[in-house]
Amino acid sequence: MSDDHLVAERLLAERAERRRIAEQLHDGPVQHVAALSQMLDAAVAALEEGDVETGQRVAQVLAGRMQVGLRRRDRFVTQKLLREHEIAGREPEVVRCRVP
Numbered sequence: 001m002s003d004d005h006l007v008a009e010r011l012l013a014e015r016a017e018r019r020r021i022a023e024q025l026h027d028g029p030v031q032h033v034a035a036l037s038q039m040l041d042a043a044v045a046a047l048e049e050g051d052v053e054t055g056q057r058v059a060q061v062l063a064g065r066m067q068v069g070l071r072r073r074d075r076f077v078t079q080k081l082l083r084e085h086e087i088a089g090r091e092p093e094v095v096r097c098r099v100p
Helices: 003-048 052-084
Strands: none
Touching: 003 052
8 A cells, every 4th residue: 555545544534533523513512502502591581681580590500501511521522532542441630630
């Protein structure tokens, strides 16, 4: 197999991986941010109407969902890095860091 052929295969594999990650980002975080934005709009609307209790409840749910989303992204990125660096199964310092 020629070096040119290997380089071409490598480029195709990298493009495919980038496409896969882009799809995951679009289907996951982008959709999640859109939902969070709608919840924020609902909280603001409730507060503007003087419904402080509803505004606070929506804001609390929003904060909880943001934390869950951050943890999911953290796990995804950490697992991807571990796979890329072939250290899956080990517990390096980066894995032990917690997202608040």
